Amino acid sequence: xxxxxxxxxxxxxxxxxxxxxxxxxxxxxxxxxxxxxxxxxxxxxxxxxxxxxxxxxxxxxxxxxxxxxxxxxxxxxxxxxxxxxxxxxxxxxxxxxxxxxxxxxxxxxxxxxxxxxxxxxxxxxxxxxxxxxxxxxxxxxxxxxxxxxxxxxxxxxxxxxxxxxxxxxxxxxxxxxxxxxxxxxxxxxxxxxxxxxxxxxxxxxxxxxxxxxxxxxxxxxxxxxxxxxxxxxxxxxxxxxxxxxxxxxxxxxxxxxxxxxxxxxxxxxxxxxxxxxxxxxxxxxxxxxxxxxxxxxxxxxxxxxxxxxxxxxxxxxxxxxxxxxxxxxxxxxxxxxxxxxxxxxxxxxxxxxxxxxxxxxxxxxxxxxxxxxxxxxxxxxxxxxxxxxxxxxxxxxxxxxxxxxxxxxxxxxxxxxxxxxxxxxxxxxxxxxxxxxxxxxxxxxxxxxxxxxxxxxxxxxxxxxxxxxxxxxxxxxxxxxxxxx
Amino acid sequence: xxxxxxxxxxxxxxxxxxxxxxxxxxxxxxxxxxxxxxxxxxxxxxxxxxxxxxxxxxxxxxxxxxxxxxxxxxxxxxxxxxxxxxxxxxxxxxxxxxxxxxxxxxxxxxxxxxxxxxxxxxxxxxxxxxxxxxxxxxxxxxxxxxxxxxxxxxxxxxxxxxxxxxxxxxxxxxxxxxxxxxxxxxxxxxxxxxxxxxxxxxxxxxxxxxxxxxxxxxxxxxxxxxxxxxxxxxxxxxxxxxxxxxxxxxxxxxxxxxxxxxxxxxxxxxxxxxxxxxxxxxxxxxxxxxxxxxxxxxxxxxxxxxxxxxxxxxxxxxxxxxxxxxxxxxxxxxxxxxxxxxxxxxxxxxxxxxxxxxxxxxxxxxxxxxxxxxxxxxxxxxxxxxxxxxxxxxxxxxxxxxxxxxxxxxxxxxxxxxxxxxxxxxxxxxxxxxxxxxxxxxxxxxxxxxxxxxxxxxxxxxxxxxxxxxxxxxxxxxxxxxxxx
Numbered sequence: 009x010x011x012x013x014x015x016x017x018x019x020x021x022x023x024x025x026x027x028x029x030x031x032x033x034x035x036x037x038x039x040x041x042x043x044x045x046x047x048x049x050x051x052x053x054x055x056x057x058x059x060x061x062x063x064x065x066x067x068x069x070x071x072x073x074x075x076x077x078x079x080x081x082x083x084x085x086x087x088x089x090x091x092x093x094x095x096x097x098x099x100x101x102x103x104x105x106x107x108x109x110x111x112x113x114x115x116x117x118x119x120x121x122x123x124x125x126x127x128x129x130x131x132x133x134x135x136x137x138x139x140x141x142x143x144x145x146x147x148x149x150x151x152x153x154x155x156x157x158x159x160x161x162x163x164x165x166x167x168x169x170x171x172x173x174x175x176x177x178x179x180x181x182x183x184x185x186x187x188x189x190x191x192x193x194x195x196x197x198x199x200x201x202x203x204x205x206x207x208x209x210x211x212x213x214x215x216x217x218x219x220x221x222x223x224x225x226x227x228x229x230x231x232x233x234x235x236x237x238x239x240x241x242x243x244x245x246x247x248x249x250x251x252x253x254x255x256x257x258x259x260x261x262x263x264x265x266x267x268x269x270x271x272x273x274x275x276x277x278x279x280x281x282x283x284x285x286x287x288x289x290x291x292x293x294x295x296x297x298x299x300x301x302x303x304x305x306x307x308x309x310x311x312x313x314x315x316x317x318x319x320x321x322x323x324x325x326x327x328x329x330x331x332x333x334x335x336x337x338x339x340x341x342x343x344x345x346x347x348x349x350x351x352x353x354x355x356x357x358x359x360x361x362x363x364x365x366x367x368x369x370x371x372x373x374x375x376x377x378x379x380x381x382x383x384x385x386x387x388x389x390x391x392x393x394x395x396x397x398x399x400x401x402x403x404x405x406x407x408x409x410x411x412x413x414x415x416x417x418x419x420x421x422x423x424x425x426x427x428x429x430x431x432x433x434x435x436x437x438x439x440x441x442x443x444x445x446x447x448x449x450x451x452x453x454x455x456x457x458x459x460x461x462x463x464x465x466x467x468x469x470x471x472x473x474x475x476x477x478x479x480x481x482x483x484x485x486x487x488x489x490x491x492x493x
Numbered sequence: 494x495x496x497x498x499x500x501x502x503x504x505x506x507x508x509x510x511x512x513x514x515x516x517x518x519x520x521x522x523x524x525x526x527x528x529x530x531x532x533x534x535x536x537x538x539x540x541x542x543x544x545x546x547x548x549x550x551x552x553x554x555x556x557x558x559x560x561x562x563x564x565x566x567x568x569x570x571x572x573x574x575x576x577x578x579x580x581x582x583x584x585x586x587x588x589x590x591x592x593x594x595x596x597x598x599x600x601x602x603x604x605x606x607x608x609x610x611x612x613x614x615x616x617x618x619x620x621x622x623x624x625x626x627x628x629x630x631x632x633x634x635x636x637x638x639x640x641x642x643x644x645x646x647x648x649x650x651x652x653x654x655x656x657x658x659x660x661x662x663x664x665x666x667x668x669x670x671x672x673x674x675x676x677x678x679x680x681x682x683x684x685x686x687x688x689x690x691x692x693x694x695x696x697x698x699x700x701x702x703x704x705x706x707x708x709x710x711x712x713x714x715x716x717x718x719x720x721x722x723x724x725x726x727x728x729x730x731x732x733x734x735x736x737x738x739x740x741x742x743x744x745x746x747x748x749x750x751x752x753x754x755x756x757x758x759x760x761x762x763x764x765x766x767x768x769x770x771x772x773x774x775x776x777x778x779x780x781x782x783x784x785x786x787x788x789x790x791x792x793x794x795x796x797x798x799x800x801x802x803x804x805x806x807x808x809x810x811x812x813x814x815x816x817x818x819x820x821x822x823x824x825x826x827x828x829x830x831x832x833x834x835x836x837x838x839x840x841x842x843x844x845x846x847x848x849x850x851x852x853x854x855x856x857x858x859x860x861x862x863x864x865x866x867x868x869x870x871x872x873x874x875x876x877x878x879x880x881x882x883x884x885x886x887x888x889x890x891x892x893x894x895x896x897x898x899x900x901x902x903x904x905x906x907x908x909x910x911x912x913x914x915x916x917x918x919x920x921x922x923x924x925x926x927x928x929x930x931x932x933x934x935x936x937x938x939x940x941x942x943x944x945x946x947x948x949x950x951x952x953x954x955x956x957x958x959x960x961x962x963x964x965x966x967x968x969x970x971x972x973x974x975x976x977x978x
Binding site (some may be wrong): 114159170172177178223289315317318319326353449469471472 | 807
């Protein structure tokens with residue numbers, strides 16, 4: 009059984025036991041059991057020495073007494089009781105496990121010894137396990153959830169390995185808000201047995217995973233990581249936030265998951281060489297995943313900025329240049345085409361400042377321009393009144409302004425049609441179109457917003473954020489040899 | 494009449510005329526008139542050559558025919574008609590004006606000439622004016638709104654001068670979401686007459702303004718700006734986003750508001766010398782304003798990190814160090830105090846990783862520690878279940894867990910009391926306590942969140958953002974000589 013086959017038992021087990029099952033909400037043994045009982049369809053066995061039933065389900069005093077086979081065991085007992093629990097799992101012939109409690113290598117001394125003991129026991133039985141000192145995992149496709157206290161999670165193409173369970177929660181929550189969907193998430197904890205590299209190998213071949221995100225404090229097999237990443241990034245992007253780059257961060261990382269952080273410059277160079285996209289801030293993980301999922305890989309770094317108003321274009325141009333992208337002059341043919349669809353007062357340059365509104369007809373000439381590899385649309389606030397990038401005529405130039413409700417509906421229908429056409433053109437020309445506009449809450453339930461979200465075209469809040477994400481897309485495209493460097 | 498007295502007529506006029514008043518929604522002459530008629534209490538005169546009434550209010554064919562005095566005229570006619578309109582204002586003895594339309598210096602040539610003409614006409618009558626090529630202004634205290642298409646705006650202590658009307662909308666919207674309240678906002682446009690510096694001088698002495706934000710593409714009186722800023726920053730902070738630092742940005746800024754941007758390094762040095770806090774990204778304007786309003790100015794840069802879980806603490810420590818702050822070792826006395834309130838598994842260092850929960854009793858020893866100048870609390874996701882930084886005991890260690898509703902209420906009441914006590918201590922010890930936690934939407938209506946918001950303690954979404962804001966607070970405190978550099 010190779011690693012991938014083995015880890016299939018982690019992500020899609022036929023049967024799960026919860027060692028330390030509990031009736032008390034707030035206890036991991038209760039909350040995880042509850043998740044397993046209410047989501048997905050598989051056999052679930054509560055293990056509890058003292059009770060015949062937990063959460064209304066027949067319990068067993070030991071995992072060894074479970075009648076059928078157990079593919080996967082969730083161990084929620086205290087650190088002291090973990091070695092014995094793992095020994096029972098070995099006896100039972102369990103294939104994979106998840107060890108939730110802390111109190112191991114991250115506290116040093118006795119904890120480290122205990123971790124080694126658990127590792128040896130599991131090794132004897134060929135059990136591969138997540139943790140210890142972690143917060144669970146999930147697979148939205150197999151509907152397996154062992155991570156309680158989660159924000160809502162959408163099914164989708166992103167998988168995320170996090171060396172911090174709490175940061176995992178934040179990224180899942182930010183991702184949900186931005187419209188990202190997740191396939192697998194693993195809080196990897198101390199990585200006593202299964203390392204970041206193992207998950208990476210698994211996700212690299214996983215067809216449900218299109219983008220891999222990682223939060224890394226330290227790597228145990230850095231050479232293997234770089235070899236794996238070098239292979240995987242040829243097929244799908246790997247985005248990593250690597251911390252512990254300062255003295256304090258490294259000290260904290262060490263006491264957190266007993267990881268050694270290594271020199272930051274070495275990491276930078278290694279990531280670059282293996283095509284890994286390294287990000288600086290938490291929100292970058294989500295914002296870069298979005299651009300990778302929603303946009304075609306551009307053939308170059310020359311970006312057109314299309315904006316309703318000066319300042320937003322200045323910010324976009326500054327940010328694009330600051331990230332190493334170009335904001336080229338437009339071809340005379342493009343200027344001519346834009347003259348036909350824009351008022352006399354447009355900027356006649358790049359940024360294309362329409363001095364009025366952004367509309368679909370002025371997006372087309374930019375996508376057609378051979379000097380342009382992609383477009384950043386910088387709008388101000390998308391209030392319920394609408395966001396006009398995908399309409400042909402601003403509302404106030406329409407005849408039927410009197411009937412506002414009818415107008416709003418006509419605008420939405422037209423926007424949806426033009427968005428379809430735009431996505432078709434993005435694909436045909438292989439040019440990204442990244443939106444930046446501040447979205448008010450009440451807009452999020454509208455059809456146009458939902459359609460953008462479904463297609464990973466969720467707008468960035470400000471042009472500088474859109475520019476930064478776009479720069480990472482170009483970086484990846486250059487790495488793949490698709491964009492001219 | 495000095496500048497300040499004169500600009501009082503801009504921000505709190507007794508009477509306003511709208512030149513170019515219109516009945517057609519979507520036209521500035523309609524939407525601004527509508528704002529003036531529905532908000533605030535002052536005389537409002539529509540001016541329209543062809544109509545006896547506009548929006549149901551008696552209109553005048555010329556501003557010269559208005560019976561009483563006119564303090565302030567909003568000019569919404571086309572660029573071509575602005576000189577004549579301004580001439581009428583001079584005849585009428587109008588004191589201040591706002592010129593909305595574009596088509597002036599930003600398009601060069603004839604436009605620049607026309608702008609000069611308008612400036613000369615206004616000068617003859619002693620009229621000071623905003624614009625042209627701008628999006629209006631507002632004063633929440635006098636309830637004067639000439640900026641339509643605005644997101645909701647709260648009354649409050651922030652004033653904002655923006656050389657881009659569209660960026661202004663974005664910042665107002667972001668500010669609203671973050672709980673910021675605004676006093677005055679000005680979209681300054683081409684600044685033909687009133688310059689950024691004039692608004693700065695006014696806001697510097699304005700008692701309603703506690704923090705001044707600026708979006709700057711270029712300054713016409715840079716020496717005056719620096720002198721003024723140097724004086725004002727002794728009393729209140731000035732936060733500026735200055736763009737146009739790259740070739741493309743500068744080109745775009747020039748065609749936007751005809752501003753020359755100047756070398757970026759020179760600006761950096763000049764801002765630093767005059768105590769101006771320069772920020773890089775749009776969201777920084779809002780996030781730095783928050784920390785300036787909600788936090789005491791610390792006496793140094795040694796920050797304690799208090800976190801529920803490792804990764805968030807590592808990120809916080811890395812980000813603090815990356816911004817030049819310190820994450821010092823804790824004094825033995827503090828470690829001793831924390832031992833008493835935390836479980837055996839806490840990190841015993843800084844970051845204080847509680848390995849369980851953040852709670853009020855472990856915040857106190859940090860505030861008391863002489864080696865600590867401020868605290869960054871890094872929590873994961875604040876879901877409806879609660880955010881425990883201000884409670885004394887985690888929910889699952891309470892006896893009455895069965896009655897969840899009663900428990901939730903008890904936790905909220907306790908949190909509110911402990912938040913009061915914390916704010917008292919922050920003041921007494923002069924130590925900031927900055928929160929970072931991702932907030933789900935449904936939490937925003939709760940009492941604790943609203944109270945945090947009212948006190949400008951709105952949580953930052955991630956620890957890196959909180960650290961960056963805190964660094965700017967320390968920078969300002971060092972400039973004022975309050976923090977040891």
